Amino acid sequence: MNHCQSCGMPLGDTEEWLGRERDGSLSPDYCKHCYDRGEFRAQMTMDQMIEFCIPHLVRARPEMSPAEARKLMEDMFPRLKRWRPADQVGANLSGP
Numbered sequence: 001m002n003h004c005q006s007c008g009m010p011l012g013d014t015e016e017w018l019g020r021e022r023d024g025s026l027s028p029d030y031c032k033h034c035y036d037r038g039e040f041r042a043q044m045t046m047d048q049m050i051e052f053c054i055p056h057l058v059r060a061r062p063e064m065s066p067a068e069a070r071k072l073m074e075d076m077f078p079r080l081k082r083w084r085p086a087d088q089v090g091a092n093l094s095g096p
């Protein structure tokens, strides 16, 4: 299943939750809560996004504590497209 590459929300098998590009086409990567008309709705850091998502995740998964929700997202978010450093590939090869 695809997850939103900004907030990690499962996007499911429908187009219902997909955001839209500037030309109105559906974004394959981001949900409509995060992304609209080719832009992110809110500019925030990865940490701010995690803080924002904790109460939503805990509501969706009542068996999970806020601390567990944070841990899950801290593991997951660095792998999402929005938060992945663009220069990660080969980063270890550069330097003085």
Ligand SMILES: [Zn+2]
Pocket (backbone or CB within 6 Å): 004, 005, 006, 007, 008, 009, 030, 031, 032, 033, 034, 035
């Ligand atoms: Zn999202």
